[in-house]
Amino acid sequence: MKFTIRALIVLTLLVALSARAFLQWQRIVRVKADIVSVTTEINRLNFDAEYVDSHTKVCELAIANNPLPSPYFLAAKQRHEETAVTSQGNAK
C-alpha cells in the first residue's frame, strides 16, 4: 500500500514536470514563430533609417514651403478680377 502511494506520488510528479516542460516547449515554439513573423515584417520595412528620416524632413520642408492656394495663383486671380472690373467699368 505504502509502495503504491509512493509510486503514485512519483508518477504524478513526473507527469506534472513533463507537462510543464511541454508547455514551456510550446511557448518557445510560439514565440519563435512570432519572432520569424516580426523579423520578416521588419525586413520588409527595413528602409534605411537615415534615408527615411532624411526624406521625412524633405517632405516637411516642401509642405511648409508650398502653401495652398499658391500665392502667385491668388495674385493672378486678383489681377484677373481687377482687370474684369476695369473692363466692365470702361464698357459702361
Added chain:
Amino acid sequence: MWLIAIAACMAVAVYGFILSGQAVRLEREHDTLQAELRDKQQRNQRLGELVAQARAIQVQQSSEMNELIQLQKRITTRDQFLLTSGDKIIRQLAVYAPSSERRMILYVPAGNHSLVYAIKEVLGTPSETYSALAEWGNDHRQIQGTTEIPLVGETVYELRTVVKKGMDSSISIQLIGPGDKAVHEDSFPLSRLAFQGLNNWQNDSEIFATYPNEIRSAGDAKTHVDAKKSAPVTPLLTFTLDHLGGKDQNSEGRVKMRFWIDSDSPPCMSDISVAESYDFLSGNLRHAPQLTKSQAIDKTFQPYDGSGRYYFTDGYFGESNRFGP
C-alpha cells in the same frame, strides 16, 4: 528503482527550468523586435502621410495652373498678363499675331536671368537641312554666335519675332519691357528666298511654366542624361522657318531659331517635386535622382535668388549625378 524515478523527475524538472529560461529570453527578444517594428511602422506611416500630402499639393498646384491657363487664354497684351509674380519662368505664346509674326509673353522670377537666342539658316534639301539643324542646338551650351539680353527679375516681357519676306528677307527680334519700351531690337538678313510662314512652334498657344534651371525628373525625360542636358539653361521654345521650293535645288532651305533663359541659379529641383517622388512601397525615389542619404539637407536646400523659396541643388543628389560641363 526509486533512485531512477527521482533522477528522472529531477532531469525533467531541470529540462523544464532550462526551457522556461529560454522562453523568457525569446520573449524579451520578441518584445524588442516588436518595439522596433512599431517604430519602423510609425516612421514609415508618417513618411507615407507626408508623401501623400506632397502629392496632393502638386496635384493642386497643377490644377491651379490649369485654371490660370483658362484665364490667360483671353490675354492679348503684355500689360494684361496675369502671372506677374511667383518663382517660375512663365511664357505664353500669343495666338492673335499675324502668320509672319509671333509674340511670346514672358515672365521671369526674381534673380539674374538673360534671354539667349540663336538663329541658323541652312540651305539644301529637306533631308540635308533636317540633319544639319537637328545636330545644332541639341546642347544649348555648345551653340556658337548666340545673342544674350539681360533681363530684370520679376518682370513681364513680350518678345516679337517678325519675318519679312521678299528680296530682302529678314527676321527681326524685338523684346518689349516695362513701359512698353523696346529693351532689344535686332534684325537677321536671310538668303533672298521666298518663305512660308513661321511654323513648328512647340506647345503653341500653351503656357509653359518652369523653375529656372529646373532638373526634370526621369519621369519627364527619357533618361537622367536627357534631364541633365537641359539643366544649365531653361529652354523656352524652338521654331523653324521653311524656304519655299524654288526653281533650283539651292532655293530650298530652313531657318531654325532657339530661345532659352540663362539664369545664375544652379541647376535645381523643386522641393515638392523631390518630396512627392518617394515611392513608399520600395523605399526609393521613383523618378528623381537617388538621394544621397548622408547629404546634409541644409547644405543642399538653398534659397533661390531673392524669391524666398528654396530648391534642392545638385549636391543633394550625390557625386554620381553630377551635371555635365
